[in-house]
Amino acid sequence: MPKVGMQPIRRSQLIAATLEAVDQVGMGDASIAYIARLAGVSNGIISHYFRDKNGLLEATMRHLMQALSDAVRERRTNLPPDQPREHLRAMIEGNFDDSQVNGPAMKTWLAFWATSMHQPSLRRLQRVNDHRLYSNLCGQFRLVLPPLQARTAARGLAALIDGLWLRGALSGEGFDTEQAMQIAYEYLDLQLLKTTQGGLAAAQPQMADCAITQPTPKARA
Secondary structure: OOOOOOHHHHHHHHHHHHHHHHHHHOOOOOOHHHHHHHHOOOHHHHHHHHOOHHHHHHHHHHHHHHHHHHHHHHHHOOOOOOOHHHHHHHHHHHHOOHHHHOHHHHHHHHHHHHHHOOOHHHHHHHHHHHHHHHHHHHHHHOOOOOHHHHHHHHHHHHHHHHHHHHHHHHOOOOOOHHHHHHHHHHHHHHHHOOOOOOHHHHOOOOHHHHHOOOOOOOOOO
């Protein structure tokens, strides 16, 4: 039996080993035995904490999603609430944080997206993540745009973030995150040019406006 108090340490150790394994050999060849060997534990330890490989992938993705949420939150913490442009820029920056664009993280995101098409539990996790990004973007756009325009702008920016991230991940070269963020900033500013003359008072946010929508295919946070 694992020692009392070892669970958080073991889980972190195994998640780190999973990221390393996917980086080295890909998800297909990252067997339970391979991951256990990298972590320096027995196969049974992985089964004890995560049941199977899909459980381990889900835990690893929750780790990456938490890192993404933390990256966005840190950038937004000290921003005034009435500065939607700055909050939206912070969300863009968070999605291109180092925690999301290093080799192991990008390869694991790609593996997760592919696997989630066939595994219901992973698909649910993906949908939650999709909606989180869309809802957060829409909530800020809704401060300055009418509902329909806010929803459209949020869907467009979420898709652009995903597309830029995906092109960077698949490029096989150094990921120019500064260029990617600049493209997203330019799209953002184009959307904000559509601000109505009534300003903030005419476009107070309604959560329902941003809750009823179709999420983007691969939105990440």
